[in-house]
Amino acid sequence: MKSIFLYFKDSLTYNDDLFMTEHIYDDVHVVLFGLKSLIDLPKTNQAIQNQIQAPNESKESVVQHLQDIGDKITTKEQALSAIFNGKLLIYITGNPSYFISVIPINKELQRSIEAPTNESVLQGSQYSFNEDRNINVGLLRKEIVSEKLKVKDVTIGQDNTRNISVLYYESKADQQMIDKVIQLLEKNKSKELHHIQDLTKMLGLSGWNVVSQLYTTELPQEASTAIFKGKIVLFVDRFPFALILPSMIGDMFMLENDRNFTYPLMISIRSLRIFGFLMTLILPSLYVALVSVNPEVLRIELALSVAQSREGVPYPAFVEIIIMLLILELILEASVRLPKSVGPTITMVGGIILGQAVVEAKLVSNLLIIILAAVTIANSTIVGVQNSTSIRLFKYIILIFSASFGVLGILVGLFFVCAYLSSINTFGVPYLNVKFSKDDLNNG
Incomplete structure (x- = not known):
């Protein structure tokens, strides 16, 4: 037994949360090994005693009970791995050939089941996964x-x-x-x-x-x-x-929670998400295309109104919208990183003051502020944080094409985005597949 103590002492140097405690279960001398940062030892010890306690038990019966409630471990390496996985090791004095690994009563290190924090549910189950x-x-x-x-x-x-x-x-x-x-x-x-x-x-x-x-x-x-x-x-x-x-493209627009509404409402909600998806991709590019490259597409009244809103703005429309989009990305990132108690207030006040200040300083047009607000709201309708982030990146690609080729550039950019999405497949299932079934792997 001395060699075992020395082995664990050498292997677990600087781990002061390791315990090695001698105990007696009905005349059977054992040594308990584990990490007190993971195991509630008093409760675990009481639970073991309750399982093996019986009148007139022989020493062999107690040893058999201990073997029944755990798993045999025959090597010291396996024992060390079990300790770091939060298990309790029982060493029976006089049986140096094996340990018994028992699942203990753990300390409460994980949070309880709570309502979802990143995905809102209107009608449906109000609990979410946690770290366990x-x-x-x-x-x-x-x-x-x-x-x-x-x-x-x-x-x-x-x-x-x-x-x-x-x-x-x-x-x-x-x-x-x-x-x-x-x-x-x-x-x-x-x-x-x-x-x-x-x-x-x-x-x-x-x-x-x-x-x-x-x-x-x-x-x-x-x-x-x-x-x-x-x-x-x-x-x-x-x-x-x-x-x-x-993963498939339908994950951006469809939630199972939508089926808790009637069919007309479900179709309307999903259509709004698709509209928000297209609005996020197209609206910034459409502003640049119609202001800089193809103003003749606009009606004369609308063209004059747009020209009046941009009077005094020193930058081209492309530079103007890129600067504001990057500032908006910073605001969105800051809203995630700031503490929840002050984040919404600071980002809202910062956005309002910034938007009003840049307009009054004649650095951007009023119309652009409206477009950016609409794009931000539309982007938030997409399901999933990763999906909404990827769409935010796609809109810059279409924006570059629209600055060069106008309305035609928007179509070219959308073509490249669609071509890219169609090239993605996961284990043989195309990303643009709308309805998945197990036969899709065989059909391609």
């Missing part, structure tokens, strides 16, 4: 009460291990895609996983795509709907959201 992977799997189990919901766990990493749960519906998901995802994760088990970019590389997806091929959501209702459609859901330790693949 097992809780997230449990939430989906409550949404999908069926034996066909399958869960496969994979451990990734050597220095910093993370567990990934792969969830799918057996009769609806394509087995070929499931096997490929699990095979890629198993193949990259030795690599470290710190963020979504690492996971994207492990799955063999391009990390340079503007549009993410992994759709994220914190709503169990959306994740369960994706599973029923045959998609795969991934949960990663300490990631408070579900990762859904394959």
Whole structure:
């Protein structure tokens, strides 16, 4: 036993939260190993005693009970890994050939199930995923009460291990895609996983795509709907959201929560999102095209009104809108980074003062401020933070074409955006596919 103490002492140097405690369970001497920062030792110890306590128990029966409530570990390396994964190790004195690894009562280190913070729900379940992977799997189990919901766990990493749960519906998901995802994760088990970019590389997806091929959501209702459609859901330790693949263009406009409204309302809401998508892409470019390149397209009254609003502005329309768009991007980024108590107030006041000041200083036109406000509102109608961010980038591409070729440049820019989106596919499923089914992998 002395060598075991020395091994853990050498391996866990500078880890003062390690405990090594001797205990007696009905005349059986044991040593408990674990991290007091992760394990609630008094509650765990009491729970073990309640499970093995019985009258007239022999020493062999107690040892057998301890083996039944845990798993045998035969190497010191496995024991060390179990400790850092938050498990309790039991060493039975006189049995130096193995340890017993027990799942303890953990300390409350994760937040409880709360309402979603990044995705608003008008009519639907008001709870969201959190950082505990097992809780997230449990939430989906409550949404999908069926034996066909399958869960496969994979451990990734050597220095910093993370567990990934792969969830799918057996009769609806394509087995070929499931096997490929699990095979890629198993193949990259030795690599470290710190963020979504690492996971994207492990799955063999391009990390340079503007549009993410992994759709994220914190709503169990959306994740369960994706599973029923045959998609795969991934949960990663300490990631408070579900990762859904394959991602498709419909994820920008369609929420399962929309189906809680009547059909006319659902169609109207989704049509508004599509209109907001097109408005975000086209409106800034249309301003530049009609002011700088093709003013003859406007009616004479509207052309005179636009010219009057730009009277005294020293910059071309393209430079004017680029400057204001970049300032607007800074305001949006600041609204995310600032504390919630002061962020909305500061960004609103800053936006109002800035907009009024630049107009009075004759640096930009009144019409441009209206267009920027409309574009910002329209961009916010798109579902998902990653989707709205990618659309913000696409509008600059179309803006450059419109500054060079006018209205024709808008059409050229839209053509390039559509061509780019059509080139994206995830495990053989095209991004522009509107309705996904497991047969899409076979049909191309």
